[in-house]
Amino acid sequence: MERYDLLYRLYDEFDTDTLREYQDFVDVFPPVDSRVALDHWQEASDELEERKDEIRQGFATGGTFAEVAARANREQAFTAQDLYSKYGRAVNALVLDVDETLRSAGSTDNEIPRDTLHVLTEFHERGVPxxxxxxxxxxxxxxxxxxxxxxxxxxxxxxxxxxxxxxxxxxxxxxxxxxxxxxxxxxxxxxxxxxxxxxxxxxxxxxxxxxxxxxxxxxxxxxxxxxxxxxxxxxxxxxxxxxxxxxxxxxxxxxxxxxxxxxxxxxxxxxxxxxxxxxxxxxxxxxxxxxxxxxxxxxxxxxxxxxxxxxxxxxxxxxxxxxxxxxxxxxxxxxxxxxxxVDDPFVAVMGDSKSDLRVMQWAAEHDAGIGAAPDHASRDVLTHVMDTDELVFDQGKSAEMLRTVYVLNLLAKLG
Incomplete structure (x- = not known):
């Protein structure tokens, strides 16, 4: 069955919204010294695994599709598949601006959000520089x-x-x-x-x-x-x-x-x-x-x-x-x-300014990656991003774009 059909089935037949809520809760649950809180976390973790098992049993490559559903919403998953269909490879390094990209004074109190930090640690655990x-x-x-x-x-x-x-x-x-x-x-x-x-x-x-x-x-x-x-x-x-x-x-x-x-x-x-x-x-x-x-x-x-x-x-x-x-x-x-x-780079470049644009243009000219930007980026950056893969994310929501790239890598493993 074509990959797009499998994704339609995944998001139509399973409660992926609730699955992601459990995954997000388990991922970013703060360290606490409370038996009641830890019991609550364990219950959520058990429920998460049960829901993932339903997906694992429903697909030939169910393990990957369970992770896709737990990490990305429908739009992010289909965007990731579009990117794989276009480029045919996984991202092998992240190139990330900080100010007004990973963090934003306008919506994140100038701190990198916890969900963004968590996604970065997951890339690291999978060996992505x-x-x-x-x-x-x-x-x-x-x-x-x-x-x-x-x-x-x-x-x-x-x-x-x-x-x-x-x-x-x-x-x-x-x-x-x-x-x-x-x-x-x-x-x-x-x-x-x-x-x-x-x-x-x-x-x-x-x-x-x-x-x-x-x-x-x-x-x-x-x-x-x-x-x-x-x-x-x-x-x-x-x-x-x-x-x-x-x-x-x-x-x-x-x-x-x-x-x-x-x-x-x-x-x-x-x-x-x-x-x-x-x-x-x-x-x-x-x-x-x-x-x-x-x-x-x-x-x-x-x-x-x-x-x-x-x-x-x-x-x-x-x-x-x-x-x-x-x-x-x-x-x-x-x-x-x-x-x-990284000898044959295919990077995900995320940034908002003219200096980031140069890296995006380098990646595009050398077939070495994709570019993404927050919606408040400079005009030239947004023009470039919209002219390539339209990877624009909301202010303070860098984790959403990182999840799209993460799912691209999951889908690339399926070939």
């Missing part, structure tokens, strides 16, 4: 990863952290490859630009801007964060101002890089180039009254070549950042997968 891919500092990511997933998983040798959007990779348990500082491989021309900007970014900032921002404690990238709640109107104001300020600092660094440009000309080139490259940056420059009228094709080739190696990123009411395009998340993910021994 996990790559946390974030713009945050390594210490921040290590802290919440150990707290949420446990020290044993983080140091299992099957998990990697790509931090600061690709400037470094941390993969515990791999000897000399445990920590890779990818920025060490950049040439002096680029490192000198970053050194100059970093030395000036706070001391030279206007007083009103300096009071409203702080510099994230990165090893390499230069990231301005607001001293206000992310997403608030005050955060929006200082980050928009901070973006213009960073562009001008980058322009000033150009004048020290043997480009034969005066400060005003360099600033016009910088604003013109990055406005042309990113519509959100253009909108900020327009709202701030700082748009350059210089045509992009008038930017000298040597200057353009330098711009093509330097990334300026804008995250609405959250951050403004300068990084190296040679050290984006794609470079970090490739380095992480190499250390983890």
């Amino acid at each position: 996990i790559v946390i891919c974030t713009g945050q500092t390594l210490e921040n990511v290590k802290g919440f990863a150990i707290q949420g997933l446990g020290n044993e998983l983080v140091h299992s040798g099957n998990m990697s952290i790509v931090y600061e959007a690709g400037t470094g990779v941390f993969t515990p348990g791999h000897g000399s490859q445990t920590k890779q500082l990818l920025y060490d491989d950049l040439d002096d021309e680029i490192r000198d630009v970053f050194d100059e900007i970093r030395s000036r970014v706070l001391p030279d900032a206007p007083d009103d801007l300096r009071r409203g921002i702080h510099l994230q404690g990165n090893e390499f990238n230069i990231t301005l964060k607001p001293n206000f709640d992310i997403g608030s109107s005050k955060a929006e104001t200082v980050i928009d101002e901070g973006l213009v300020y960073l562009l001008d600092l980058l322009a000033d660094a150009l004048t020290s890089a043997d480009t034969d440009a005066d400060t005003d000309q360099a600033r016009q080139w910088t604003r013109a180039y990055y406005a042309d490259a990113d519509s959100e940056i253009r909108e900020v420059l327009e709202s701030e009254g700082e748009v350059s009228e210089t045509p992009v094709d008038e930017i000298p080739e040597a200057v353009r070549a330098l711009f093509e190696r330097i990334d300026v990123a804008y995250y609405h009411a959250d951050a403004a950042e300068i990084g190296s395009l040679e050290l984006n998340k794609v470079a970090g993910v490739e380095a992480a997968l190499d250390v983890l021994g």
Whole structure:
């Protein structure tokens, strides 16, 4: 019988909703020291097994279908089957952004939900490597990863952290490859630009801007964060101002890089180039009254070549950042997968920002995976996701998308 027919039968003939309720209760039941509570958990666990047994006995491959029904609703299961029909293989690594993807300040109190953490541990138990891919500092990511997933998983040798959007990779348990500082491989021309900007970014900032921002404690990238709640109107104001300020600092660094440009000309080139490259940056420059009228094709080739190696990123009411395009998340993910021994990757990429989009595009271009995003992701990310597999999930509901991928892997075992 065709797989789709079997799934229809599974969800039509069995009470899968109740089955999932029992599975969710058993999975995320908090550790308690109460005989009454433990007895209740045991009763639920016994009932869960009885319901799974009914499915096991009803299908030739009933064990797998019982797990499918316990993990996914009808829509998730059919989406997983669609993905298997299209790609014909299981996901062999997860590549996961954190902020506004695994966790969301808008709906999860900026904590990774317990159901999401549980699904990640189930992937780990099945041998699927996990790559946390974030713009945050390594210490921040290590802290919440150990707290949420446990020290044993983080140091299992099957998990990697790509931090600061690709400037470094941390993969515990791999000897000399445990920590890779990818920025060490950049040439002096680029490192000198970053050194100059970093030395000036706070001391030279206007007083009103300096009071409203702080510099994230990165090893390499230069990231301005607001001293206000992310997403608030005050955060929006200082980050928009901070973006213009960073562009001008980058322009000033150009004048020290043997480009034969005066400060005003360099600033016009910088604003013109990055406005042309990113519509959100253009909108900020327009709202701030700082748009350059210089045509992009008038930017000298040597200057353009330098711009093509330097990334300026804008995250609405959250951050403004300068990084190296040679050290984006794609470079970090490739380095992480190499250390983890994923030779023929087919990854599930989940993220919400332009830096995540680059990884999704890399996966699509190399037939190396699928991309998924929360419904509040940036416009370009959502456009890409809708144009590929339409894997969009609700804010704060990353576990639902992870379950879809988990079921894809279950179905792939059936061949």
